[in-house]
Amino acid sequence: MKMDIFPAIELLNIGKSFGKKWAIKDISLTLPERQCLALVGHNGAGKTTLIKVILGLIKPSAGEVRVLHHDPAMRDFSKLRCSIGFLPEQVLFQKTLTGRETLAFYARLKGLPANKLDEYFERVDLHAAVDQRVGTYSKGMRQRLGIAQALLGRPKLLVLDEPTTGLDPVARQNIYKIIDEEKKSGAAILISSHVLTELDDRIDRVAILNEGAMAAQGTIPQLRHQIGMRSRIGITAPPESCDAIAVAFAEGARIERFSAEKIVLRCLPDQKVEILRKIMAKGLAITDIELIDPTLEQVFNAYSCPVQPGCHHA
Numbered sequence: 001m002k003m004d005i006f007p008a009i010e011l012l013n014i015g016k017s018f019g020k021k022w023a024i025k026d027i028s029l030t031l032p033e034r035q036c037l038a039l040v041g042h043n044g045a046g047k048t049t050l051i052k053v054i055l056g057l058i059k060p061s062a063g064e065v066r067v068l069h070h071d072p073a074m075r076d077f078s079k080l081r082c083s084i085g086f087l088p089e090q091v092l093f094q095k096t097l098t099g100r101e102t103l104a105f106y107a108r109l110k111g112l113p114a115n116k117l118d119e120y121f122e123r124v125d126l127h128a129a130v131d132q133r134v135g136t137y138s139k140g141m142r143q144r145l146g147i148a149q150a151l152l153g154r155p156k157l158l159v160l161d162e163p164t165t166g167l168d169p170v171a172r173q174n175i176y177k178i179i180d181e182e183k184k185s186g187a188a189i190l191i192s193s194h195v196l197t198e199l200d201d202r203i204d205r206v207a208i209l210n211e212g213a214m215a216a217q218g219t220i221p222q223l224r225h226q227i228g229m230r231s232r233i234g235i236t237a238p239p240e241s242c243d244a245i246a247v248a249f250a251e252g253a254r255i256e257r258f259s260a261e262k263i264v265l266r267c268l269p270d271q272k273v274e275i276l277r278k279i280m281a282k283g284l285a286i287t288d289i290e291l292i293d294p295t296l297e298q299v300f301n302a303y304s305c306p307v308q309p310g311c312h313h314a
């Protein structure tokens with residue numbers, strides 16, 4: 001009986017050194033199918049090195065790697081390569097080939113029919129340029145061709161290094177729609193990105209690399225919780241209601257008063273509901289309530305703060 005592939009990536013205490021320098025050290029992580037994990041970190045944090053280890057392009061100096069239940073550095077892994085889609089950070093194509101010829105070339109490499117490629121061009125919105133030479137493509141068009149190439153053959157694991165580089169806002173949205181579709185059809189997705197603002201609400205988990213080490217990993221709410229990052233409850237209300245809220249929450253929640261009619265309570269995420277319940281129980285006149293959780297960018301800054309860990313989260 002064929003076993004379900006789960007998880008797609010398992011890393012145990014992975015390290016990679018170049019000479020005396022460890023580019024990554026002691027990295028453990030698991031990526032199950034139907035999940036999207038974002039790998040984030042400053043320049044030089046070790047993201048590309050980790051991706052190369054996962055793809056079997058370089059051997060780790062320490063630890064164990066399993067990708068689709070196999071060691072990617074072993075010879076027998078080659079038969080699993082067609083189950084992996086990879087978009088490199090820098091997409092380089094032969095300029096004289098057309099989009100169709102390029103994708104046909106990659107389809108053949110994966111053992112797929114080279115004449116059924118229209119759906120891929122449609123998905124990345126490149127159908128109008130299939131017979132145009134790649135040398136005439138814009139940067140964003142080349143990036144979309146790279147994504148079409150990664151999607152060939154419905155991979156079980158998609159590794160996307162900076163997938164939205166050079167894309168306009170509509171194309172960026174489309175990439176996240178494609179990621180969602182691939183996830184729903186069972187793929188595991190590893191995405192490396194510096195554009196943290198677009199990852200909020202679009203990923204299942206995040207792994208933060210800092211100088212080659214794993215600074216944190218988990219869901220965004222888990223990471224906020226781990227270092228006690230505060231959420232904000234913004235209340236717009238008549239001055240007397242704001243005054244009453246300021247008195248009621250003088251202890252516990254941190255209060256910022258922006259004007260007579262705007263008050264903000266800063267509290268731990270698991271205190272939000274209780275605070276809201278207390279406010280509503282007072283029967284005060286309230287015009288508007290806004291709940292703001294720390295963004296991934298703020299979470300990332302808190303974990304990568306060089307001076308004092310956690311210094312951004314107060």
Ligand code: ATP
Nearest residue numbers: 018022023024041042043044045046047048049050
């Ligand atoms: P960026 O966001 O800039 O792409 P990154 O997180 O992908 O950075 P890596 O490219 O993995 O970072 O590099 C991590 C560290 O390993 C860097 O200090 C880099 O100089 C070093 N490194 C990577 N590849 C090599 C190599 N082939 N030889 C020597 N050092 C290397």
